Amino acid sequence: MGMSLKELQRSFYNSVFRKNKKNDVELNESVEPAMDLESDQLVNIYRESILGGLTEALVQIYPVCAKLVGEVFFSNMVVGYMREYPSGSPDLADYGYDFSNYVATFEPAMELVYLADVATLEWGWHRAFNAEDVSSSEVSALASLTEVPENKQGDICFVLTPSGYLLRSAYPVHKIWNINQTDFAVEKEGDDCVNLNEGPVNLIVWRNSEFGMRIDVLSDDEYVFLEAISEGKSFAEIATLSCAPKLSELLGRCMQTGLLVGFNLTQRNV
Amino acid sequence: MNKTQWTPTGEVSGAGLGLRSNHYQHILDSKPDVPWFELLSDNYMSGGGLPIARAEAIRDLYPVTLHGVGMSLGSIDPLNLEYMKRLKLLVDRLEPVYVSDHIAWVSVDGKYTHDLLPLPYTLESKQVVVDRISQAQELLGRQILVENPSSYLAFNFSDMDEQVFLTEVVAESGCGILLDVNNVYVSSMNHGFSAEAYLMGLPKERVKEIHLAGYEQKGSYLFDTHGHRVHQPVWELYQKTLELFGAVPTLVEWDTDVPEFEVLQGEAQKAQFYLDKAR
Numbered sequence: 154m155g156m157s158l159k160e161l162q163r164s165f166y167n168s169v170f171r172k173n174k175k176n177d178v179e180l181n182e183s184v185e186p187a188m189d190l191e192s193d194q195l196v197n198i199y200r201e202s203i204l205g206g207l208t209e210a211l212v213q214i215y216p217v218c219a220k221l222v223g224e225v226f227f228s229n230m231v232v233g234y235m236r237e238y239p240s241g242s243p244d245l246a247d248y249g250y251d252f253s254n255y256v257a258t259f260e261p262a263m264e265l266v267y268l269a270d271v272a273t274l275e276w277g278w279h280r281a282f283n284a285e286d287v288s289s290s291e292v293s294a295l296a297s298l299t300e301v302p303e304n305k306q307g308d309i310c311f312v313l314t315p316s317g318y319l320l321r322s323a324y325p326v327h328k329i330w331n332i333n334q335t336d337f338a339v340e341k342e343g344d345d346c347v348n349l350n351e352g353p354v355n356l357i358v359w360r361n362s363e364f365g366m367r368i369d370v371l372s373d374d375e376y377v378f379l380e381a382i383s384e385g386k387s388f389a390e391i392a393t394l395s396c397a398p399k400l401s402e403l404l405g406r407c408m409q410t411g412l413l414v415g416f417n418l419t420q421r422n423v
Numbered sequence: 424m425n426k427t428q429w430t431p432t433g434e435v436s437g438a439g440l441g442l443r444s445n446h447y448q449h450i451l452d453s454k455p456d457v458p459w460f461e462l463l464s465d466n467y468m469s470g471g472g473l474p475i476a477r478a479e480a481i482r483d484l485y486p487v488t489l490h491g492v493g494m495s496l497g498s499i500d501p502l503n504l505e506y507m508k509r510l511k512l513l514v515d516r517l518e519p520v521y522v523s524d525h526i527a528w529v530s531v532d533g534k535y536t537h538d539l540l541p542l543p544y545t546l547e548s549k550q551v552v553v554d555r556i557s558q559a560q561e562l563l564g565r566q567i568l569v570e571n572p573s574s575y576l577a578f579n580f581s582d583m584d585e586q587v588f589l590t591e592v593v594a595e596s597g598c599g600i601l602l603d604v605n606n607v608y609v610s611s612m613n614h615g616f617s618a619e620a621y622l623m624g625l626p627k628e629r630v631k632e633i634h635l636a637g638y639e640q641k642g643s644y645l646f647d648t649h650g651h652r653v654h655q656p657v658w659e660l661y662q663k664t665l666e667l668f669g670a671v672p673t674l675v676e677w678d679t680d681v682p683e684f685e686v687l688q689g690e691a692q693k694a695q696f697y698l699d700k701a702r
Contacts, residue, residue, distance in 0.1 A: 155543060155545070155578060155579070155580025156543075156580070157547065158499050158542075158543070158545070158547050158548055158551060159499045159531075161543065161578070162498065162499055162528055162531035162540075163531055163532065165531075165540065166531045166532075166534060166536065169536065182579075183543070183578050183579060183580060184576050184577075184578060184579070185576070185577050185578070185579045187576065187577065187613065187614060187615075188575075188613055188643045188644040189643040190643060190644070192576075195575055195576035196576065198575040198576070198641075198644070198646070199538065199540060199541075199575065199576070202538055203536045203537070203538040206537055206538055207536075207537060210537070239534035239535070240534065240535040240536075240537060241533055241534065241535065242503075242506075242535060243465075243493035243494070243495065243503050243506040243529065243530065243535055244465060244468045244469070244493065244506065244509070245465060245535075245537045246465075246468065246469060248535075248537070282472055282473070283469040283471065283472050283474070284469065284471050284472060285469065285470055285471035286470075286471040286472070286476075315471070316471075316472075360472065364472065364473040364476065
């Protein structure tokens with residue numbers, strides 16, 4: 154009588170992700186030594202395959218982080234991440250969403266104060282690239298805005314493009330990202346320098362209707378406006394925020410660029 | 424026995440190729456003479472963006488099949504219904520001739536390794552796999568194919584050989600077999616069993632698709648990397664496979680260090696040569 158399937162799979166999983174790489178005795182006793190290898194060496198073939206596959210997936214999502222710290226450093230960094238943050242989805246594209254949280258607490262990378270925010274930006278790019286397309290069936294077209302009666306206008310909830318990913322950083326991470334792209338070219342002197350003290354930035358990563366990927370810098374007003382929209386706030390609620398004086402200008406611009414893809418009317422609470 | 428007999432949704436024939444992202448544009452521009460493409464379902468699960476748009480454009484030109492690793496059919500975990508829902512949407516959208524996954528487990532307690540891990544071939548495992556396949560087929564409303572794995576270890580408390588396990592799973596669930604000839608070769612060399620005896624143990628009428636790929640010698644064992652041309656011993660085993668099962672549609676896979684499209688096409692043409700001989 155061998156292990157139950159449940160015991161075996163748990164033991165195997167724990168063995169792969171355990172820090173000391175030591176298998177359970179029972180797992181070792183269940184694996185037939187073969188190919189001139191002992192049981193734990195056979196399990197290690199799978200360990201290396203799993204960790205290698207996950208590392209490769211993270212390098213694909215976080216190529217700039219990997220370039221900034223170097224291949225070996227990155228590989229060492231993700232081993233800890235993989236152990237502490239298991240993948241909870243069968244879709245590998247979902248893995249790595251909380252990598253920036255891990256990077257922010259990863260002691261050996263503390264000197265690179267911007268690294269966690271670069272990771273957030275890269276995750277935003279990954280999500281925007283793979284995001285659902287704009288669905289015309291779920292929202293009213295912006296062209297029909299004029300049909301909304303005046304007394305209902307406060308109930309309008311604009312809809313941000315599904316690919317829109319907002320982030321704020323204390324560092325110019327979009328510039329760090331840009332100069333680390335393989336096709337980056339210096340057009341004028343200083344293009345390849347980044348001043349970390351130039352102040353915080355607001356960004357939106359998104360995909361336009363032609364699948365073009367964009368990272369746009371937002372003003373404080375634009376950020377507050379789009380963040381409120383992404384949180385599902387109504388036009389009446391947005392009119393109470395700091396961006397209120399510029400609402401009509403913001404709305405026009407965001408509709409024109411394609412960041413807003415439609416609207417819904419909410420039932421106002423009475 | 425399975426309650427539902429699934430009828431095939433269509434047909435592919437000849438030697439197809441696994442679709443890889445660096446070949447999208449070439450295929451759309453030059454429309455190469457390839458009978459069908461296999462798409463990795465896990466690359467399109469988000470349902471949006473350029474990858475799925477290109478996949479749809481290629482589906483408009485060629486028959487396609489869908490192949491994935493996410494069902495985790497051998498896991499003690501229940502099927503992930505959210506994943507199955509997304510897969511169903513993808514199947515409805517791309518209308519593949521076949522949908523396939525593996526005889527393996529990928530997850531436990533909701534934690535995913537994203538790798539194909541080995542099962543002990545026991546009655547307990549068989550029931551788990553049969554139940555998962557049956558449920559997957561009900562959810563997708565169609566037959567699925569399951570692929571034999573490459574393996575690097577065997578459990579000493581298995582009750583049966585892999586081909587017996589596979590044959591019984593197929594009989595009890597009503598699924599079909601995606602026979603990976605490279606995997607049979609790799610596992611036979613690693614575990615020292617007869618690849619031919621393995622093939623002869625499988626139910627001929629259930630082998631719907633064949634996979635070919637390249638392995639790598641790693642010290643004392645063979646590892647299934649999908650990063651090389653198909654090796655000569657695998658071509659030889661492939662010819663024996665065709666003698667046994669007939670001209671089953673065959674797919675050449677290449678996943679790591681993917682070369683120029685013409686290299687893949689050359690491998691598919693070689694498979695086509697053997698398929699023509701087997702007709």
